[in-house]
Structure formats: C-alpha cells, structure tokens
Amino acid sequence: MGAPRATKKESRGLALVPVTVCVLLLALMMPRAAKPDSVPLPDVDERAVAAVVKADRARAAQARASRLPQDILAVGTAFRAVQAADAHARGPDDEASYNARTELREALSVVRRRASAAELVSLRAVQLEAFLEEVRRFEATGETSRELEELAGAFVERMRAVGWVEDHRMVPDESQLRVAYKTMWNAVVGEGTPELALTLDEHRVLYGLYLSRPHPPETRRAELEAERKAAKSDVECERAAVNARRATEKWRADKIRQLGRIDPSYPTDYALGVAYFRGDQHDLAVKSFRTWLDAHPDGPWSLRARNHLKAAVEASAAF
Numbered sequence: 001m002g003a004p005r006a007t008k009k010e011s012r013g014l015a016l017v018p019v020t021v022c023v024l025l026l027a028l029m030m031p032r033a034a035k036p037d038s039v040p041l042p043d044v045d046e047r048a049v050a051a052v053v054k055a056d057r058a059r060a061a062q063a064r065a066s067r068l069p070q071d072i073l074a075v076g077t078a079f080r081a082v083q084a085a086d087a088h089a090r091g092p093d094d095e096a097s098y099n100a101r102t103e104l105r106e107a108l109s110v111v112r113r114r115a116s117a118a119e120l121v122s123l124r125a126v127q128l129e130a131f132l133e134e135v136r137r138f139e140a141t142g143e144t145s146r147e148l149e150e151l152a153g154a155f156v157e158r159m160r161a162v163g164w165v166e167d168h169r170m171v172p173d174e175s176q177l178r179v180a181y182k183t184m185w186n187a188v189v190g191e192g193t194p195e196l197a198l199t200l201d202e203h204r205v206l207y208g209l210y211l212s213r214p215h216p217p218e219t220r221r222a223e224l225e226a227e228r229k230a231a232k233s234d235v236e237c238e239r240a241a242v243n244a245r246r247a248t249e250k251w252r253a254d255k256i257r258q259l260g261r262i263d264p265s266y267p268t269d270y271a272l273g274v275a276y277f278r279g280d281q282h283d284l285a286v287k288s289f290r291t292w293l294d295a296h297p298d299g300p301w302s303l304r305a306r307n308h309l310k311a312a313v314e315a316s317a318a319f
Contacts, residue, residue, distance in 0.1 A: 249279030
C-alpha cells in the first residue's frame, strides 16, 4: 500500500508554512524602537597583550641584573622627582613641579644625544613593575606609600576622583593598569619617541577601560559635584543627575572618536550613536546611526543600529 494522501485541509496547512516563516522573518528584520544600553568595547587580542607583558617583564629583569647606564638612571631619578612634586603640587605654577620638570628635560637631553631609546624602554619597564608592586601594596593596606607617589604622583587621588577606586581596590585590572601607567610615563618622559609607543592592542585595552567606566571631564567635575550637593528637591536632584550623565557621555563620545582614529576596525559611528542617545543628544544619535548603516547595511551591528535609529528618531521628535 502507498502512503496515505494528504487531505485538502492538510495541504492548505502545509502550503501556509513557508508563508508564515517569511512573515516571521520579515517581522524580525523590521526595525523596532529599542533604546541602546551599552557601547561596544574594542576587540582585544589577549595573546598580543600577553606577549607585550612578557617582553616588559624580561626587560625589567635584564635591567635590574645588568644595571642601566648612569644617564638613564638620572632620567629615572628626575622622573621620580616630577611625580613626587606633582603629588603635592599647589597648582599648575607650583615651583617644585616646575624645577623637577626642568631637571627631567636636562636629563633627557643628555640621553637623546646618544640615541638611547631602547634603554628608555627598559627604564619604563623597571618603573612599571615597581608601580604595579606598589599598587598591590596599596590594595592590601589602603595606604599610599612614598614609593607610589614617586612612581605615579597623585595616581590614587586621580583614580578615586573618577570612581576607579572602590574602598582601596582598583577598578582597572592589571592589563589596564599597565597600559595606563605606560601612557602616563610616555606623556612625562617619552612623547615623540617611536620605541615607546603603545601597540594597537594596548590602546584597545586602555580604551576598553575608558568606554566601560566613563566619567565627566575634569573641567566639569567640581561644578557637577557642587550642583549635586546643592540639590534639595526631587526636580533639582534629577536635573543634577541628568547634567552629570550628559557630561559623562560627552566625555565617552570624545574617547570613542579617539579610538576610531587609532583603530579603524572599531564601530565608531555606531558607538557614537549609543553615547549620543544616552547623553540626550538624539539628533546626533540619528546622524551617527544613519552614517553607520549607510556604510554597513549588513553586519553584526546593523539590526541593532536600525532599532536604535528608530528609537532615536522618536526621541528626537519628542523633544
């Protein structure tokens, strides 16, 4: 006997299956207003970062074993004097800070006359490892040592001011602390020295911290804190919170643009759309999401961008 024939009713039901699937797929592809909840973080190659850490540790061990040249050690001493002076500076015109920086420039001029960039990299590696040891001591005791001040100035106070210290635990992980320290060290000692430049993945590590833990810019911090403390009514408290959020997202948008210039693979326009939306700049969010979709009509962020674009258009129209 052959297989039983399908009835007309069953045949009609089977015929509707592909139609139903198409309708469901179309519904899933249609944009629906959805507020963005997070900024994408840069994609870090952890193996590349681990290789840099291994190289830095090896340089530090070698430098300790063989002792760096005297002129390089003089730069290290001058750097420590700058950091110690900055830790207790009474303003941008502090005399001790000015004198320490003058001595550092003189020490660097001696080193650069004999092209010792590789030895500067080793000096940075030594001071980086010492810095991490002092950070671990701070986390264990809650006390900022003189050694930590000489290696990183007012590091703990700056980190606490932006919310990156909780009690006496550092929010950044070790990879982020490493890159943050190297960035600070370069700004004081090695700007314009190619051998000291961060790798692409080190930049990604640092900007991952910036984008995941944004904060208002330093120039606005005191003003926003004063507004928060002065707020008495619910309306005033809400206004203070909104202003703080807008300043924070503006700072994050600036970091997103910087990362986009460093890392072309980062979804810059999509991320800007998220930051602008969260900062109530809905017209700029619309522009950023549209720019992203024009360049990337398909891809991992396209559907989210369409949904966020619709939400941004609606929010922009409501203001």
